[in-house]
Amino acid sequence: MPLEQSQDYTHILLNNSGLLDVRAPAEFQQGAFPNTTNLPLLNDDERHQVGLCYKHHGQQQAIELGHQLVSGAIKQQRVDHWVQQLQNHAINYLYCYRGGLRSKISQQWLHQAGVDIVRVKGGYKAMRNFLIKQLQQADSNFDFTLVGGLTGCRKTTLVAELEQGIDLEAAAYHRGSSFGAHATAQSSQIDFEHILALDLLQAAKASYASIVLEDEGRFIGSVDIPKNIFEKMRTSPLVVIERDLEQRVTQLLQEYVINMLAEYRALHSDEEQAFAYFSQYLLASLQRICKRLGQERWQQLDASMRAALQAHQNGDPAPHTVWLELLLTEYYDPMYRSQLSKREDTIVFRGDLLSCKQYINDQTN
Numbered sequence: 001m002p003l004e005q006s007q008d009y010t011h012i013l014l015n016n017s018g019l020l021d022v023r024a025p026a027e028f029q030q031g032a033f034p035n036t037t038n039l040p041l042l043n044d045d046e047r048h049q050v051g052l053c054y055k056h057h058g059q060q061q062a063i064e065l066g067h068q069l070v071s072g073a074i075k076q077q078r079v080d081h082w083v084q085q086l087q088n089h090a091i092n093y094l095y096c097y098r099g100g101l102r103s104k105i106s107q108q109w110l111h112q113a114g115v116d117i118v119r120v121k122g123g124y125k126a127m128r129n130f131l132i133k134q135l136q137q138a139d140s141n142f143d144f145t146l147v148g149g150l151t152g153c154r155k156t157t158l159v160a161e162l163e164q165g166i167d168l169e170a171a172a173y174h175r176g177s178s179f180g181a182h183a184t185a186q187s188s189q190i191d192f193e194h195i196l197a198l199d200l201l202q203a204a205k206a207s208y209a210s211i212v213l214e215d216e217g218r219f220i221g222s223v224d225i226p227k228n229i230f231e232k233m234r235t236s237p238l239v240v241i242e243r244d245l246e247q248r249v250t251q252l253l254q255e256y257v258i259n260m261l262a263e264y265r266a267l268h269s270d271e272e273q274a275f276a277y278f279s280q281y282l283l284a285s286l287q288r289i290c291k292r293l294g295q296e297r298w299q300q301l302d303a304s305m306r307a308a309l310q311a312h313q314n315g316d317p318a319p320h321t322v323w324l325e326l327l328l329t330e331y332y333d334p335m336y337r338s339q340l341s342k343r344e345d346t347i348v349f350r351g352d353l354l355s356c357k358q359y360i361n362d363q364t365n
Helices: 009-014 025-030 044-057 059-069 072-088 101-112 123-141 155-161 168-172 189-205 227-235 245-267 271-288 295-313 320-341 353-364
Strands: 018-021 036-038 091-095 118-120 143-149 210-214 238-241 347-351
Touching: 009 123, 009 189, 018 072, 025 036, 025 044, 044 059, 072 101, 091 101, 091 123, 101 118, 118 123, 123 189, 123 227, 143 155, 143 227, 143 353, 155 168, 155 210, 155 353, 168 189, 168 210, 210 353, 238 353, 245 271, 245 320, 271 295, 295 320, 347 353
Parallel strands: 018 036, 018 091, 091 118, 143 210, 143 238, 238 347
Antiparallel strands: none
């Protein structure tokens, strides 16, 4: 009796069950899906050997070589790892690149070990194509409402609070500015596309006719928003949050300083090392916009930042507000106001965060 397969990709990707990816580590690093564990059938070297054999001698000899490379104790170790992972975690599906031999063999070996798991028909390639289709259709499937405002207006907070909100910065794992990086690596372009597509798929499942997105540039850190989505964003209704300078400085103190230092402390148990990496993050972020600031303004901000870091290391983070206010008034605010002036015809509402939230809910529900 054939072992079970599924191509219900919506259910597979949205049911919160884990996925077991048996591709080689190099393939997994190029792109994967959330909630996925990589335990390969063939490691990178073994896959390379099998690929060369297939190229020069054909499929049958390649299959035979694969069985030779993964046999005996090596085979048993890999099956044991799969079984342990399936027993300890909610994993319901298994896949390889195309849903072919590797996942079929892995599924058979697991069955022989007394554990059954559903194989994804078409594998990684079919699921990725399915998600890319969600991105390609997003501009026709949904109306967009954009949330804009000067830096520190809590745009991301508002989007995250809305049921129909899709957080592009969370998908990108980047806050979308020169100071937007986190202490750990940003999402790859492929992973960003997968997360965004899953968010869109979830919105379609919930039957939302309209979604809410933060007003972003084309690039969020190193990833770029799909062209069709970005082009629709440029012409969609824009709701602008208004917030005073002092509140925005306080917001950035929390995001760029307090939260970021906490991220580095979580990675480095040594306090001095954590603070050194945190300091490097701030200084490097400022250095990246040196040309756009101009040498004189950059030197002023750099000196202020270094003084603040010295005070912070001695227990007082308050002096960071000096360079943060300069950064807003001398750099971010003029730049965003200039961009906004070109899109006055798309602005449909202005107000504080609560009134903007109420307006969007009234319009989209």
